[in-house]
Amino acid sequence: MKLNLDVNSLLDTLEANLREDPIMGKNPHMIGIRSGGLWIAQQLHQRLGLETPLGELDIAFYRDDFSRVGLHPTVRPSHIPWNVEDAHIILVDDVLYTGRTIRAALNEIFDYGRPAQVLLTTLLERPGCRELPICAQYVGAQLNCDQKVKLLGPDPLELHLIEDKEEVA
Structure with a gap:
């Protein structure tokens, strides 16, 4: 079932918040977490007019539940086309x-080097479900912990409520 949230409006909110953040004066670099986070990052990267190429993370090998969920057949290597050392990074997930x-993404980023700053932005969050002390600086919208969603895309980007038997985010 399609979720009654307009992805473009959520992107507008994230863009406006990021434009006001001091990180924008520090030549920020952006990284999207595959796949939904990468789709959101592609939109924000373009909207913000960032000059450095967009980085991409596939965190499958960094997950702490790897033995439980197994390896997805579409795992692709991560690609960060710039030096992470002392970079100001906007990390994006769906x-x-x-x-x-996010913990897995941070572990992978630090394998590339030590950034000066990592700012987390997400399209949605499900507060109350957190297992680790991680929060985003900017969030497009909040859902109830029991609302499970899937982002479909990349063009167009749509949010769908899903049933328990389907893959969840």
Whole structure:
């Protein structure tokens, strides 16, 4: 079932918040977490007119539940086309849920070097479900912890409520 949230309006909110953040004066670099986070990052990267290429993370090998969920057949290598050392990074994901995806992404980023700053922005968050002490600086909208969603895209981007038997974010 399609969720009654306008992705473009949520992107407008995130863009406006990011434009006001001091990170924008520090030549920020952006990284999207595959796949939904990358789709959101592509939109924000373009809207903000960032000059450095967009980085992409596939955190499958960094997950702490790897032995439980297994390897997805579409795992692709991450690509960060610039030096992470001392960079100001905007990390983008689609849904902040337990915090484990973000923990995995931070571990992978630090394998590339030590950034000066990492700012987290997500399209949606499900507060009350967090398993790790991770929060986003900017969030497009909040859902109830029991609302499970899937972002479909990349063109057009749509949010759908899903049933328990389907894949969740």
